[in-house]
Amino acid sequence: PLQELAAKLHAQFPEHYPDANHKPEMAIALTPFEGLCGFRPVEEIVSFLQAVPELRALIGEVAAEQLERSGSDDPRGVSAALRVCFTRLMKSEKKFFVDQLNTLVKRVSQEAEEGKDTSASNxxxxxxxxxxxxxxxxxxxxxxxxxxxxxxxEAMFLGANEPHAYLHGDCVECMACSDNTVRAGLTPKFIDVLTLCEMLNYTPAPSSSKIFPATQSQLDPSVYLYDPPVPDFAIMKIEV
Known part of the structure; x- marks a missing residue:
């Protein structure tokens, strides 16, 4: 969360949010690494809404059509439509989304067994x-x-309010001095869907924009600096 929200959450729920600090972070891959980070371009999300009926059922026709009609010339409208769709997904009634997920997994598993291309359903x-x-x-x-x-x-920088999940591989993770994490899925830990959906940055961007480059030092060519746009931390990689 951002600093202001972190202070509010800490005051209200100190057992889940133990401090009042924000939590930007950076992950630097040590091995081939995969993670989810930030919202996809709207065109990609719309493509999945049209190819994955189980997803569309959870979002609802009205919200799905609103996102499909949103145009790149109206960033606020896009973000608002994206917020509605994602919130409807995350607030789905459990039995309903489990049924839809099981249906989807069964369908995709069968397609994979038959040698079909399942990329349209990821x-x-x-x-x-x-x-x-x-x-x-x-x-x-x-x-x-x-x-x-x-x-x-290679590294990715995760600003406060940026949705993300680490999926595979080893990394060095550096962050602001905080234990505040707002979770909503893919975890056995405490989940706070309402706070997550309200706080997120709903600005779509391609995956390439999430990769954060290191800069080689002009004073020492064996030193590379990862210098994110926050004052809390920076990371140096030294090659020997």
Missing amino acids: GDLLLRLHSQYPGDIGCFTIYFLNLVRLEPG
Whole structure:
């Protein structure tokens, strides 16, 4: 959360939000690494809404059509429509979303067994996540959030209010001095859907925009600096 929200959450729910600080963070890959980060471009989300009927059933026809009609010339309208769709997904009644998820997994599994292309349903990632978190609403977030792949040494910066999840691989994680995390899925820990949906940054952007480059030092060519746009931390990589 941002600083202001962090202070509010800490005052109201100190057992879940133990301090009043914000929590931007950075992940630097040590191995090939995968994570979800930030909202996909709207065109990609709309494509999934049209290809995955189980997702559309959870969102609802009215909200789905609102997102489909939103134009790039109206960023506020796009963000508002995206907020409605994502909130409807995350607030779905549990039995309903579990039924839809099971239907989707069964369909995609059958298509995969028949050798069909399941990329329109993001099939490979769906089945992998469902095997790790069966019946979890977070399995549907792959249709909203960018899949970011990092090679060793590459990094992604996660600003406050940026939706994200680490999926696979090892990384060095550096963050502001805070233990505040607002979770809504793909976790066994405390979940706070209402706060998450209210606080998120609903600005769509491509996955490439989430990769944060290191800058080689002009004083020492063996030093690379990861310098995010926050004053809390920076990271140096030294090659020997």
